[in-house]
Amino acid sequence: MSETRPESLHRRGFLAGVAVAGLGAAQARAESPAQGPATQAPAAPAPDKAKLPGYVAWKDADALIVHSNQTIETRRSAFGTGLITDESALYIRNNVNPPPESIVADRDGWRVEIAGVARPGTLTVGDLKRLGLTTVATVLQCSGNGRKYFQDRLPPGQKISGTPWTVGAAGCVLWTGVPLKAVVEAMGGPASGARFITGTGGEEIPPGLKPKDVMVERSVPLAALDTVILAWALNGRPISLAHGGPLRMIVPGYSGVNNVKYVKAVSLTEAETDAKIQAGSYRMHAVGEKAAPSQPPVWEQPVRSWITAPLEGSRAGRVVVAGVAFGGVNAVAGVEVSVDGGATWRKAELVGPDLGRFAWRQFALPADLGPGTHVLASRATDSAGNVQPEEVPANGGGYSHNGWRGPAVTLTLA
């Protein structure tokens, strides 16, 4: 008996059994904003199999919402109640098509150019493994996670384009690699005048396009040198191509785009890169304005949280309201939970291991929810005293949403 198709059962893990049938509807409701104008349903995923593009065909289709081949969201229900996010359920956001799978055929042979140091040169991943070792847990989150909550509240005539992510363009994972600081030290230290760490991704530039318009090259402040790692493993395994293997530059606490995939060059630079993805995108600007280098870049993530349980489909009675909370580069100081749409709040308990200040914490609070409709919300405070606001004014790129009302969960229990 145990010889029969365990793989498919295992792979559908999160959505086992009777829960599957009703998920499409439940998901649509759970993801709709607690308040705000009635909006169109999101491009509704079929309740059976999402169509995964080939480079992520190994992922758990039932855990994911496919917005496009390059934008794939983790279902809120797929976060479950665990602490970390399995790679099979982790969101995908690419700015350019991934390189071919052949680049992970010889992982230790992947080369990265190190510049802006006293003795520049090129190292292989094999070389990097001789320079140091550490692991860091981070929340990897698309800069636009929660964009839908901005879009839903826009007045007529205003528009923010971009993927309408709800809460699922994020995950908490463990990266293993070498501290960039150890690499820089091995190469004689930073060149004089260095102010930024600039990483360049290994994507192929499609012919006919200007490289600067397409390349994924991002700069972050040199202060991050204390925490950046060049990572070869994710959750204990070599990083898949889809998530930036064989080598990814991890900038803990910074939004996803700053964590350069298939990193082929790291340079300590005097200025931010003028690649379009840095100079003309991922900037904080007003709705309707264009991005420009004078505007603040999207770097550190603000304090944020959301509910992961219970979701639609639960019964009335005693429940454990649970979710995740993180503070970007700051630790989480506390989380409050409301089961009445923000009218009253109670302090939740932080449970499970503390994976460090860049990771998310789990929180839990028992609550008695009678039959009827309830609006569950969470509001986190970070170690610097920042508290999630109720709503955040929209910005033109729909970045860094961290209001608590948008991701609130409306539940009708019987």
Add this chain to the structure above:
Amino acid sequence: MSETRPESLHRRGFLAGVAVAGLGAAQARAESPAQGPATQAPAAPAPDKAKLPGYVAWKDADALIVHSNQTIETRRSAFGTGLITDESALYIRNNVNPPPESIVADRDGWRVEIAGVARPGTLTVGDLKRLGLTTVATVLQCSGNGRKYFQDRLPPGQKISGTPWTVGAAGCVLWTGVPLKAVVEAMGGPASGARFITGTGGEEIPPGLKPKDVMVERSVPLAALDTVILAWALNGRPISLAHGGPLRMIVPGYSGVNNVKYVKAVSLTEAETDAKIQAGSYRMHAVGEKAAPSQPPVWEQPVRSWITAPLEGSRAGRVVVAGVAFGGVNAVAGVEVSVDGGATWRKAELVGPDLGRFAWRQFALPADLGPGTHVLASRATDSAGNVQPEEVPANGGGYSHNGWRGPAVTLTLA
């Protein structure tokens, strides 16, 4: 290009590229004891695909050594340098065939009987999720991990039967579930006289056998009530059948057999169970003696560590010697590393997040290894001051090995 078989490439993850060809030989050497009598090679795994039984066909065959359908070891090389162990590479040890996959079709419907409390009764996993939530990282380790190191040193005429595990019947994983204490409190607290927590597994008893001879029923001291959880998730996903889903009793710091899979009953009892797996097995006794209830049971794991990098196939020069160390129920206080077979020792650095006292820590120490043969060893100390000895006297079951010499790695570098 990215549409071509990414799955298979991903799945072979750990052994990508040129390293594959030489692995069979490298593994055999790496796993052989640093000193001691010349022994037969272990039942050598083919360097290509290990044959995985159907219920674990979804695992990464390249990461595993199949001793039998019920005993499957993680290759030392598959630990990589990460902090946690992916379920695809986690070892398997079953005492009885797993139940059919159908038991994970409706996970929340799985029933567990709770007895030895003021108000006994049966709860579903769905009910348990309403009682509490926590996550705990533990080293899950077969009681017999390292048995080969005992077997290799036995004088002629003596014998310890059992799987010749080296270091790979272990992993560090995150479990999510409800604290058993919360369940017991919800049911009115322990019945008077309770001294043990007794968990019963959901294995089917083959017809014609006496249930007590076959059933997986284990008792641990009631003091563990402060830390035991009933877990439904492993590394953020629902627990696979192979690892005890839909529900497993996790006794942090205790060896694998105490962590009852597919747990169908938990009882607070006055005495240890008289099931054979508790009364007549997993006891500390002399070689040649039979197990008996008067002997100490195999419960808490002793302090232990091993090297995971570099392994055979590395080049001479500067390397980072890395590995994992744990202290059972005690935190790791420190780890020393020797690159000369134990003649001299240096303090290694503990790196990466501390997942709590039941988890393992990563350690790392830079070292310059010239051409020639080197014997790499690690020696951990726990927070109670216990230090790994060089060798451990053999015991009849080959349990709880924690000498540092056995798992030392002999490397020849060019």
